[in-house]
Amino acid sequence: MRFNDKLRLAWKKNNSLVCVGLDPDLSRLPAGLAQQRESIFEFNKAIIDATHDVVCAYKPQIAYFSAYSAEEQLEQTIHYIKTHYPDIPVILDSKRGDIGSTAQKYAVEAFERYQADAVTINPYMGFDSAEPFLNYQDRGVILLCRTSNSGAGDIQDLIVDGVPIYERVADLVANQWNKHNNCLLVVGATWPEQMAKVRSIVGDMPFLVPGAGAQGGDVEQLVKAGKTEDGTGLIVNSSRGVLYASNGPDFAEAARNEAIKLRDLINQFR
Numbered sequence: 558m559r560f561n562d563k564l565r566l567a568w569k570k571n572n573s574l575v576c577v578g579l580d581p582d583l584s585r586l587p588a589g590l591a592q593q594r595e596s597i598f599e600f601n602k603a604i605i606d607a608t609h610d611v612v613c614a615y616k617p618q619i620a621y622f623s624a625y626s627a628e629e630q631l632e633q634t635i636h637y638i639k640t641h642y643p644d645i646p647v648i649l650d651s652k653r654g655d656i657g658s659t660a661q662k663y664a665v666e667a668f669e670r671y672q673a674d675a676v677t678i679n680p681y682m683g684f685d686s687a688e689p690f691l692n693y694q695d696r697g698v699i700l701l702c703r704t705s706n707s708g709a710g711d712i713q714d715l716i717v718d719g720v721p722i723y724e725r726v727a728d729l730v731a732n733q734w735n736k737h738n739n740c741l742l743v744v745g746a747t748w749p750e751q752m753a754k755v756r757s758i759v760g761d762m763p764f765l766v767p768g769a770g771a772q773g774g775d776v777e778q779l780v781k782a783g784k785t786e787d788g789t790g791l792i793v794n795s796s797r798g799v800l801y802a803s804n805g806p807d808f809a810e811a812a813r814n815e816a817i818k819l820r821d822l823i824n825q826f827r
């Protein structure tokens with residue numbers, strides 16, 4: 558099944574636009590789990606089991622695995638989601654970008670080694686660096702457009718040919734790179750004004766929206782700025798806000814409650 562179809566079904570099945578980010582930080586694992594890489598899968602599994610019916614996606618961020626030489630735990634985590642909750646898409650957040658021949662290997666990493674349904678990539682090196690990913694027509698390719706961080710505007714707001722670079726990226730992706738209808742964009746929850754602008758450029762293309770939760774993005778504003786006419790179009794990620802809602806033995810239940818809270822808040826404004 559194509560990524561956008563899988564996403565649409567997950568939105569509907571769980572009535573949720575929430576994505577739980579799987580960013581396992583050993584120093585923040587709950588009491589009772591040893592601060593070692595072997596605990597990562599156990600932690601992720603508990604979070605996934607507790608939230609699978611209230612999310613539309615999971616987003617493991619690769620740095621939280623590779624920093625601990627825990628690629629095996631990343632493979633296990635994705636495999637677990639795919640075998641136990643096959644309706645929930647997995648977005649590998651790796652923000653790759655390189656010359657075409659190397660990008661080809663990164664595409665194999667994301668889609669064949671890890672079996673991700675979608676991957677984040679950096680558009681900065683141009684079409685030939687994105688093409689190896691785009692050629693996997695059933696997978697989603699999520700390009701950085703207007704990121705959530707405070708320095709996002711340093712480069713993304715520079716004016717080129719009369720428009721900010723992030724708008725140019727949105728236009729380029731929507732009108733030239735999306736031939737297989739498998740492109741999405743990263744637009745931060747922290748920039749509702751820019752999100753509304755991007756929405757006006759790209760039509761119904763889904764956005765991955767990091768920056769709700771720990772980064773303080775305003776949910777009402779982001780939903781109103783980014784939703785599509787049918788009240789979808791958004792994959793609203795929260796990582797730390799969900800994962801570390803409690804560091805006690807109730808951590809999975811607390812994560813579930815946070816995910817439900819976010820889901821319900823988003824649904825108020827759809």
Ligand SMILES: O=c1ccn([C@@H]2O[C@H](COP(=O)(O)O)[C@@H](O)[C@H]2O)c(=O)[nH]1
Nearest residue numbers: 578618704705767770771772795796797
């Ligand atoms: O613009 C971006 C792109 C990606 N991210 C990633 O999303 C999560 C956010 O984590 P929180 O704990 O919910 O703040 C993290 O994996 C980032 O690498 C982003 O924040 N902004």
